Amino acid sequence: AAGVIQSPRxxxxxxRETATLKCYPIPRHDTVYWYQQGPGQDPQFLISFYExxxxxxxxxxxxxxxxxxxxxxxxxxxxxxxLGDSALYFCAxxxxxxxxxxxxxxxxxxxxxxxx
Amino acid sequence: DAKTTQPNSMESNEEEPVHLxxxxxxxxxxxxxxxxxxxxxxxxxxxxxxxxSNVNNRMASLAIAEDRKSSTLxxxxxxxxxxxxxxxxxxxxxxxxNLIFGKGTKLSVKP
Numbered sequence: 001a002a003g004v005i006q007s008p009r010x011x012x013x014x015x016r017e018t019a020t021l022k023c024y025p026i027p028r029h030d031t032v033y034w035y036q037q038g039p040g041q042d043p044q045f046l047i048s049f050y051e052x053x054x055x056x057x058x059x060x061x062x063x064x065x066x067x068x069x070x071x072x073x074x075x076x077x078x079x080x081x082x083l084g085d086s087a088l089y090f091c092a093x094x095x096x097x098x099x100x101x102x103x104x105x106x107x108x109x110x111x112x113x114x115x116x
Numbered sequence: 117d118a119k120t121t122q123p124n125s126m127e128s129n130e131e132e133p134v135h136l137x138x139x140x141x142x143x144x145x146x147x148x149x150x151x152x153x154x155x156x157x158x159x160x161x162x163x164x165x166x167x168x169s170n171v172n173n174r175m176a177s178l179a180i181a182e183d184r185k186s187s188t189l190x191x192x193x194x195x196x197x198x199x200x201x202x203x204x205x206x207x208x209x210x211x212x213x214n215l216i217f218g219k220g221t222k223l224s225v226k227p
Contacts, residue, residue, distance in 0.1 A: 004159075033214055042203070042217040043160060056214050090159045096213060103213055105152075107159030 002026055004093050004108035012114045013081050021076040021111045025093030031055070032074040033105060034066060037088040049074060050096060081115045088112050120204045125222040128194045136189040136221055138204030143184050148207045151178065151189050152215070153200040160203065160217075163189065199225045 005024040013019050025032050031050045035043040045058035049068035060066075063081075068074045072093075078085060089112075092105040121139040128134040140149065151163040164171055164178045166187075171178040177190040191198055203220035207213065 031213070035215075035217075042219060043154075043215075045214040045216065048214050058214060092159070094213065104162045104165075105160075105213075105215060107161065110159050 004091055004106055006089075006091050006108040006111050008111060009109065010112050010114075012116065014116055015081055015083060017081050017115075019078045019081060019113060021078070021089050021091075021113070023074045023076070023091030023093075023108060025072050025074070025091075026095075026106055029093035029095050029106070030072060031094045031096035031103070032068055032072070033092040033094075034060075034074070034076050035090040035092065035107075037090065037110075038084075039087070041087075043090060046076070078113075083115050086113060086115045120206060120218050122202070122204055122219065122221045124219065125224065127224045127226065128191075128198075130196060130225055130227050131193050134191040134194045134198070134223065134225075136191075136202050136204075136223065137186065138188070139186045140204070140206055141185045143206055149178065149180060149184075149187050150205045150207055150215070151176070151202060152205065152217075153198075153202045154220070155197075155200045160215075161200075163202070165207075194223075194225045196225050196227060199223055 007022045033048040034046040037043045046060040048056045052068045066076045088110040090110045092107045094103040094105045096103040150165040152160040154160045166178045179188045201220040
C-alpha cells in the first residue's frame, strides 16, 4: 500500500540558510500534519492543513511557514536556520473531516535536518 | 489537553504477553485514547484507539477501565519487532486532531 513520502530524507544546511521539506500524503488523504522531533525528544506538533487550509498550529517558530497545495502535497519552509532546528521532521496524513480526532494518522519516514 | 502518565520503560520476553499501562485521571468524557508506537529510526505508527469499550485489532488490544482514568495496551505475544516507544495520547473528540505526544514507554523485548 502507498505510504506517506517525504523528501529529502536527509538535509544538511548551514546556519542562516533556508530549507524546504516536502510531504506527499497517501492518495486521497486530505489532511497533513507536520511534527518536529529533536534528538532524544518526543515528537512535537508544528502545524496541520485540511483541504489546503491551515487547520491548527502548534509550536511552530515564526521563521517556519508551510502550505498545502492543490494536489494535497505539503511543503515546510524554514528560514534563518539555527543549530536548534536540527531534528527529524515527520509528516503525517489522514483522511479527515477537518482533523477529527478519531482519524488515524499515517506517518512518513521523516526528513533528518542537520544545521551546521 | 488532558495529561497521560506512562512508565519510562518496560521489559518483556519474546512470545510473552505485554501489558503497557497508561494513567489519564483527568480524562474528559469526549477524550479518545490513542496508542501510537515509534520503532527506532522510524516515524510513529498507529496501534489502536478507543473511547469507552475495550477494542481489539490485529496488532493489539486496548483495555479501558470502567472509570476511564486508566487504560492498558496489550500485546498478546511480543516479538523483537515490537521493541519501540509506545505513546498513550488523549485526543479530544472535537479537536483538530493533532497528536500531543508525552513521554512514552520504551519497551525492550528479550529473545
